[in-house]
Amino acid sequence: MHVNPVQGEERSSILPQRGKPVNTVGIVLNPQKSGSKKLAQEIKGWFVAQGVTVRTPIEIGPDGREAPSATRDKDVFAGIDCLMVLGGDGTLLRVAREVDCMCLPILGINLGHLGFLSEIELNDMYPDLKKLLTGEYHIEERxxxxxxxxxxxxxxxxxxxxxxxxxxxxxxxxxxxxxxxxxxxxxxxxxxxxxxxxxxxxxxxxxxxxxxxxxxxxxxxxxxxxxxxxxxxxxxxxxxxxxxxxxxxxxxxxxxxxxxxxxxxxxxxxxxxxxxxxxxxRTRLVRIRGRHFFEAIRNKLTLTSYGQE
The missing domain is CATH 2.60.200.30 (Probable inorganic polyphosphate/atp-NAD kinase; domain 2)
Incomplete structure (x- = not known):
């Protein structure tokens, strides 16, 4: 016999939550994306310089080579304030399933094509990351x-x-x-x-x-x-x-x-x-830029916007 699922509370909408200044972040990456290891090392160095603790499931040295972390698997992310995902939408989807029970805020940095779920593009990365330090973001539950x-x-x-x-x-x-x-x-x-x-x-x-x-x-x-x-x-x-x-x-x-x-x-x-x-x-996505959902639809899915330059 199968187990009946618990239906939980009834609600028809999900409201965003205000963020808080981050003190500890995690980084995961898609190693198949070109430059992802180098970028992860750069981001780690930037956060460390800001006094933020960084955790990764693998250690990435200055030469870009990987070494096992002292803590393996998901346990390395216990108690962090934000989990950054370097890759495309597919990487974010995989990570969201793997850490779903940990209720971690997830911030996607787009290294893919569409990047519909990702919040940050490379050309705006560091100004956006600074907002994590001051809590200028909100969390969107999915x-x-x-x-x-x-x-x-x-x-x-x-x-x-x-x-x-x-x-x-x-x-x-x-x-x-x-x-x-x-x-x-x-x-x-x-x-x-x-x-x-x-x-x-x-x-x-x-x-x-x-x-x-x-x-x-x-x-x-x-x-x-x-x-x-x-x-x-x-x-x-x-x-x-x-x-x-x-x-x-x-x-x-x-x-x-x-x-x-x-x-x-x-x-x-x-x-x-x-x-x-x-x-x-639920998946908790970090939103920094205040971009409206339908703006993302228009930009990412190239919907025609008549009357606008």
Whole structure:
């Protein structure tokens, strides 16, 4: 038998919180990004010169080489005021899942392409970092999802996501059939490439590409977006954040899987259930520049702005 998720408090919006001057920061990086190790060393040196303690899961010497830290894994970040993530959106998504239970404020420094979740660009980095020292920032909470994979009545996998949970077909060009339930009530049977269950944060990711709406992160909701549905009439559906979604893979020979944030996946078998619900933990993003969400939408997704230079 699977465990029913705790629904938690009901609220339809998330308000930002004021920051405080930082005394201890952590740094994680994507080593595959060019120049990330050198940049991490420069940022560490800058903070140390300001009297701020810096913790990293690896030590980076002046020559750019790595050495194991005295404290390994997530424990190194216990009690820090801010965790800086050097990389792109994918790096931030991974880190958010890994430290979700620690409630750490996360500050993204964009070394990727889109950088929609990241707050700082390289050309404005040090003026923005100075604001951490004086508490001139706020913390924006983002809801997360949890998912349980149930095989023959037993929970066989537990997953967390910031953007989305996706049940999708395998590599062959064949559609899958999914029964969808909301709060144990039958909703629909979907035939297509899959189904995206997204948070407001994830509404600008895969769901957007599949025709879903853009949702402000200040709103709490769950977004169901079909992927290439085999029908003339199919629309995304928005439901309350307290509701629970169950997706059942119909017993056919088609391969399918469940993935979170496009990064971690788990193979599904005929009759498997995937139960998705709002997580009790949240991702806390540091916001320094006071940039409005829809300004970021316009700038990052290149929406046309008529009448403005």
């Amino acid at each position: 809801m997360m999802l949890e998912a349980q994979v149930i095989h023959r009545g037993q929970v066989v996998e537990g997953l967390k996501a910031l953007n989305d949970v996706v049940v999708s077909k395998g590599p062959l060009s064949r559609i899958i059939t999914l029964d969808v339930y909301i709060n144990e009530q039958y909703f629909t049977t979907l035939r297509g490439d899959g189904l995206i269950i997204a948070t407001p944060t994830g509404s600008t990711a895969y769901s957007l590409s599949a025709g879903g709406p853009i949702v402000s992160p200040e709103v709490e909701m769950l977004l169901l977006t079909p992927v290439c549905p085999h029908t003339f009439f199919s629309r995304p559906v928005i439901i309350a954040p307290t509701q629970r979604i169950k997706v059942i893979l119909k017993p056919r020979l088609d391969e399918a899987s469940v993935t979170v944030d496009g990064q971690h996946g788990f193979q599904l078998h005929a009759g498997d259930e995937v139960v998705i619900y709002r997580s009790q933990t």
